[in-house]
Amino acid sequence: xxxxxxxxxxxxxxxxxxxxxxxxxxxxxxxxxxxxxxxxxxxxxxxxxxxxxxxxxxxxxxxxxxxxxxxxxxxxxxxxxxxxxxxxxxxxxxxxxxxxxxxxxxxxxxxxxxxxxxxxxxxxxxxxxxxxxxxxxxxxxxxxxxxxxxxxxxxxxxxxxxxxxxxxxxxxxxxxxxxxxxxxxxxxxxxxxxxxxxxxxxxxxxxxxxxxxxxxxxxxxxxxxxxxxxxxx
Amino acid sequence: xxxxxxxxxxxxxxxxxxxxxxxxxxxxxxxxxxxxxxxxxxxxxxxxxxxxxxxxxxxxxxxxxxxxxxxxxxxxxxxxxxxxxxxxxxxxxxxxxxxxxxxxxxxxxxxxxxxxxxxxxxxxxxxxxxxxxxxxxxxxxxxxxxxxxxxxxxxxxxxxxxxxxxxxxxxxxxxxxxxxxxxxxxxxxxxxxxxxxxxxxxxxxxxxxxxxxxxxxxxxx
Numbered sequence: 001x002x003x004x005x006x007x008x009x010x011x012x013x014x015x016x017x018x019x020x021x022x023x024x025x026x027x028x029x030x031x032x033x034x035x036x037x038x039x040x041x042x043x044x045x046x047x048x049x050x051x052x053x054x055x056x057x058x059x060x061x062x063x064x065x066x067x068x069x070x071x072x073x074x075x076x077x078x079x080x081x082x083x084x085x086x087x088x089x090x091x092x093x094x095x096x097x098x099x100x101x102x103x104x105x106x107x108x109x110x111x112x113x114x115x116x117x118x119x120x121x122x123x124x125x126x127x128x129x130x131x132x133x134x135x136x137x138x139x140x141x142x143x144x145x146x147x148x149x150x151x152x153x154x155x156x157x158x159x160x161x162x163x164x165x166x167x168x169x170x171x172x173x174x175x176x177x178x179x180x181x182x183x184x185x186x187x188x189x190x191x192x193x194x195x196x197x198x199x200x201x202x203x204x205x206x207x208x209x210x211x212x213x214x215x216x217x218x219x220x221x222x223x224x225x226x227x228x229x230x231x232x233x
Numbered sequence: 234x235x236x237x238x239x240x241x242x243x244x245x246x247x248x249x250x251x252x253x254x255x256x257x258x259x260x261x262x263x264x265x266x267x268x269x270x271x272x273x274x275x276x277x278x279x280x281x282x283x284x285x286x287x288x289x290x291x292x293x294x295x296x297x298x299x300x301x302x303x304x305x306x307x308x309x310x311x312x313x314x315x316x317x318x319x320x321x322x323x324x325x326x327x328x329x330x331x332x333x334x335x336x337x338x339x340x341x342x343x344x345x346x347x348x349x350x351x352x353x354x355x356x357x358x359x360x361x362x363x364x365x366x367x368x369x370x371x372x373x374x375x376x377x378x379x380x381x382x383x384x385x386x387x388x389x390x391x392x393x394x395x396x397x398x399x400x401x402x403x404x405x406x407x408x409x410x411x412x413x414x415x416x417x418x419x420x421x422x423x424x425x426x427x428x429x430x431x432x433x434x435x436x437x438x439x440x441x442x443x444x445x446x447x448x449x450x451x452x453x454x
Contacts, residue, residue, distance in 0.1 A: 015346065034386045035358030070357050070384075073303070114302050114380075115263025137357065140383040141302065143263045143410050144446035167358070167386035170413060171446065204387065204413065205450050224450045 027176030
């Protein structure tokens with residue numbers, strides 16, 4: 001069984017620090033936190049791209065991993081959109097048709113709008129299965145329809161560990177476990193819906209639905225709408 | 234009033250549009266022309282044809298605060314203090330007034346602890362907060378924000394919403410994919426393929442978006 005174990009991982013910089021302990025099992029995990037709380041730093045450390053100032057990270061039965069950075073432009077290596085697809089080992093025509101960018105395969109990826117570039121990047125990342133997939137702010141720059149599609153794509157993953165580092169509050173996939181960074185520490189809030197009562201960054205919509213007597217089962221848009229429908233009868 | 238007439242630029246076409254003072258929010262699909270529209274309102278791009286007049290002056294003769302959706306494209310200087318101070322230095326304000334204005338702006342936005350940091354060390358959200366401070370520090374008449382909220386958490390957004398509203402900017406034109414933010418607007422524009430499909434107050438527009446991902450979950454609760 002794949003899992004990633006954080007043993008007293010510690011990072012420090014000037015007046016900021018982060019400590020993280022916990023075990024991430026197979027499934028989809030959400031990691032929340034305020035701006036500057038260390039979500040991206042934690043993602044980089046879990047990906048092995050930042051040295052650990054303290055503690056250790058154990059990866060069990062993880063043979064393939066991928067980190068999707070918050071800024072898609074940092075991933076670009078191809079001079080054209082088609083070249084960019086090829087660099088990820090995917091067939092340009094197939095993937096570009098799926099994301100509605102067929103007519104743009106010969107232009108520079110950096111000429112795409114930010115949302116289009118994010119779509120291209122995520123399509124390339126999600127074209128393959130990884131034992132450990134780390135997604136840093138995958139929803140930023142996507143429009144609402146694309147966020148819904150991304151949630152559906154993440155929901156189709158049947159194996160491996162997917163960890164989403166985000167502050168997105170409205171359109172999210174159904175998740176297995178919720179974590180958050182509070183007071184410089186990674187906190188395990190548990191599984192939804194019980195996690196909602198401990199979750200300091202609980203999205204306002206979930207708080208309002210719960211206050212209205214209709215707690216959603218999970219955090220996906222479908223769960224929220226189902227809970228909303230219960231109120232409306 | 235911002236008056237737009239017979240505007241054409243690339244794939245964007247708007248026959249007539251009046252934007253009243255207050256918060257105008259734009260939403261719609263990626264590639265629908267939202268950023269292009271914001272760039273024209275900010276005077277960063279000039280229309281191929283047609284006009285944009287802000288109280289009888291073109292955008293380039295109006296005080297504009299601009300925040301780009303790419304955090305790194307907002308930042309010109311090495312450290313945070315210099316970045317926020319830059320609009321005031323370009324106006325040749327005195328060193329004393331620049332120093333006090335930057336510090337009070339940073340304090341109001343809760344980013345005093347970032348003032349001595351190098352901008353390249355900041356997180357994406359912190360970069361956006363610094364960019365917003367630099368856009369507001371010279372008290373623009375028009376504040377143009379291109380999805381700056383996509384990098385911010387709910388707590389930062391709530392705080393900044395108050396700062397933006399009390400900034401003194403007569404016109405706030407912003408693009409967002411957060412419908413909880415769009416709800417709190419005076420005017421809402423919904424773009425599709427370079428055209429404005431729906432416009433009005435959120436009360437007018439959201440019912441027309443029912444069944445789409447743009448329809449807020451709690452709208453009818």
